[in-house]
Amino acid sequence: MPEAWLRLCPQAALAADRPIPVRHEGVAYAAFLLDGVPHVTHDICTHGPGLLSDGDIEGEEVICPFHQGRFHIPSGRPTGAPCTEPVRVFPARVIDGMLCIRTEP
Numbered sequence: 001m002p003e004a005w006l007r008l009c010p011q012a013a014l015a016a017d018r019p020i021p022v023r024h025e026g027v028a029y030a031a032f033l034l035d036g037v038p039h040v041t042h043d044i045c046t047h048g049p050g051l052l053s054d055g056d057i058e059g060e061e062v063i064c065p066f067h068q069g070r071f072h073i074p075s076g077r078p079t080g081a082p083c084t085e086p087v088r089v090f091p092a093r094v095i096d097g098m099l100c101i102r103t104e105p
């Protein structure tokens with residue numbers, strides 16, 4: 001069975017120095033570009049209402065703007081207090097100029 005990839009946004013919308021918010025069918029995603037490689041996480045911080053797409057990128061980490069908790073973007077692992085729960089990450093790739101993700105578990 002072919003893998004199902006969900007088209008999120010044009011690749012050109014991605015930026016190397018900041019995350020972007022992407023909304024699709026009621027789900028909030030944050031999309032990142034690290035060393036030319038796309039990454040997608042849930043946008044909402046696991047600690048509270050902060051949006052990771054409003055955060056700053058430092059290396060491979062995103063800093064939540066609400067309480068400055070941190071997550072490792074490629075894995076979703078929390079790397080800075082007060083965050084303790086991982087944020088969900090989605091397999092991401094560019095297909096035909098579109099950022100796409102797989103959403104199945």
Ligand code: FES
Pocket residue numbers: 045046047048049050064065066067068069070081082083
């Ligand atoms: S809401 Fe993100 S660190 Fe608190």
